[in-house]
Amino acid sequence: MTQEVFLNIADQFLQSSKPGEVITLNLSAENSQFIRFTKGYARQTTHIDQTSYFLQIFTAGRAVSRSLTGTGVVDVDVARLNSGLEQMREMTLQMPPTPFDLPPNGTAVSALNKDRGAMPDLKMVQDDIDAIDLAGLLTFGPLQRGYANSLGGRQWFDSSLFVFDFSLYFGDRAVKQTYSGSNWDQDQFRAKIKEATKQLELMKQPKKKLEPGSYRVFLSSRAVSDLVSHWNWMGLATHNIADKSSHLLALANGQVQLSPHFSLQENYGLGFAEAFDSTGQPLQNLIPLIQDGRFVQGFCSLRTQTQYKEFKANGAHESESMRCTEIAPGTLANDQILSHLKTGVFISDVHYLSWSDPKTARATGMTRFSCFWVEEGTIVAPIEDMRFDVSYYDLFGEKTLLGLTRETDSYLDNSTYESRSLGGIKVPGALVDGFKFTL
């Protein structure tokens, strides 16, 4: 959908607002192609043209939201939206108040139409993966996000992105790689394939079976990204801190500190996602969350501020989750990481994280893909996958976090549940002591 069409739909629809009401309209649209690869060939190809609206009405101390799919055709969609709004109005007359859901008061106007770079196609990928056992998903195409409210707020975001999330195989041995961005470069893609193929050669050696116990490990930036992103699940959201369900409560309460080398912040300047939500308030560009190991603040939305008076909204997205997030880099050089590790485990990827003890911020998960046993700075063998069970307070603690890499990598959110997600994280790798394998 174009910005012009969205504004046309929004203007016509929001004319129907009545005195005493505030109405908001969010758009999420995509024109996407998904190519799913198995054993190096396209297993399923799918094209999706999807237009979804999210409406809210605030009236007489009551709020209701409604999502519905659209066509992108102005008259058809305006009629659908008006029909949905009528049903929402009826519901507000029949329900108790919703005191935590205050009407938005934002009237910000903004538009960001990112340049549309080159997108891939099946042939461009298949030419470079001939005879490789590759599995994964190539996703590409334009995405739009729009916002309008009956107070005059109008915001727009348009971007065209690709994400190729794939893994190469030798039997049950695998190497994971991701190539993503907004301008496909065949040479960069070839370099990614070459790098993964080279790493796969290392995986062909006999596997080393580790015994449960504590190990010195290097966590790749991808592993760090997955571990820190786990904090989106009952971690850094202020509503979780307030209702005592956060598993980082001891950190948030100041009872625990992380390493002074660890700093985490939200930074919309990274441009991974639109800097607005359904409240109409502009999102804060920089939100320091953990600074030099000390908890500064969680993500706090206006809604949480309304419900829990002791917390103040800080311009975070209403989901109170990471969307454009970065961890400050350290001083370790990537090309010397094996010599810093000395003897231990190089962990490229982690899998299926789950909290195992809320009080101590302990989480369990598995190693996955290309993880190696390293001796005296030299890769010796791939390892059999191990289960770990570690506290984040130990993982990034003062005594156990030995250092972070000076290079960082960015990972776009490649989630495609219901629709393609926007967002991303920029992180370094981490050298850690005392990492506990349990099974």
Added chain:
Amino acid sequence: MWTSTRYVEDKTTFISAVNGQLRKPSVSIDSGVMVDVFKDGYFAYSGTSDIQTTGIQLATQRALKLIDVLKEGKSPPLQSNFREQQTGNFQSAVLKHIDTSFIHHLCDSAVELSQKLMGDKIATAESHFMVLERTTKYQDSNGSTWEQKLSSVIPALSAIAYHEGESQKRTLDGGFGRCLQGGQELAQISILKEQCEIIKAEAIELLTADNCPSETLDLLLMPSQMNLQIHESIGHPLEYDRILGDERNYAGSSFIKLSDFGNYQYGSELLNIVFDPTVESEFATYKFDDQGTHAKKESLISRGILQRGLGGLESQIRANLPGVACSRVSSWNRPPIDRMANINMVPGDKTLPQMIESIERGLLMDNNRAWSIDDYRLKFQFGCEMASLIVDGKIVKKLKNPNYRSRTDQFWKRLKAVGDSSTFELFGSPFCGKGEPNQIIRVGHASPACLFSGIEVFGG
């Protein structure tokens, strides 16, 4: 050329109250059409939320273009589209249909239940209702035309008790586990009110309970935890698309090989598992899967021996094995893939008191709160909200933060008693994630209570 259109409309209503106050209710109506096209040995899929004639025509043209690209690539062509011709209708068994006044009633009930959960040391009291209504209309160029209407009302309750830095959460059946098909009759408010008292009392009790010990002992799992145990360590490993390699990059593969079907000893002789999408009121009951295959009950594991896997028509051809009607979609905008439906454990002959009396030293666990398993579905670690210590055949005390870990290929062989029909309960989940692009679907799991020997447990 063969084509089909699959129209899916999902209406999802979510009602919540927190600490006695209603949160903004939400209604989502997600509808669209997926066009499946088979031509020259290739399938392609094109979905659109524009369900006008022009939108569907454009989607069909896009699918044909995708096939042109596939023909130039190296994807192996299929011999035929394998789809069966089907006609008919199916509807969830409903005593009282969902309507607008029922939704309004749920708003009031949510507030009332949340208030009921509040109290001293209760930091957060939440009540939720998820109301799901799905309509699927399918037509294809073979003459198939069928329609299904499925509906569910899922209640969820939780209380977080907090005192001096200790936080403990207790829920109704582990969150959104009480998943059944039906109508208004599933919102049994008077029963839920009784549950509020139990949930609140147990959350507070857990604040001062001892931690689960670290040792190896007998483990008695109640159906609310068997729900997750069956799902993760039987359902997923038996999916053909995982075994064939389609899921390796995302959800993972399986320790099961195609050659294991018919001979692999999955568990003890007490282990009997069925795929059964015909159980009235169970959460993933249907007449047709999303490719139009007629759904029927099949044995997956019989007396501990692996019999059959979870694969739809296309996977059955690729695997050269019989499968089940399980090609399913999360919504209109995703192509069908191999999924679970109702994966159930057949009851045995032991009452719950008999199983407890047989335990010298063990733990009873219920209500899942943590789950993690490797990408081959072998090494797992699961946690529950609460455990009861059993010593010399008697329940002695409650324990907090219980976890257990094992390997799938060892765990089910340690199954030493299976509860009878008096212990059998129907559960499920609305949130099973898998696939690239990602898909979430609804699964049902019915199970009796089960007793396992020699399992490693530990606490917080």
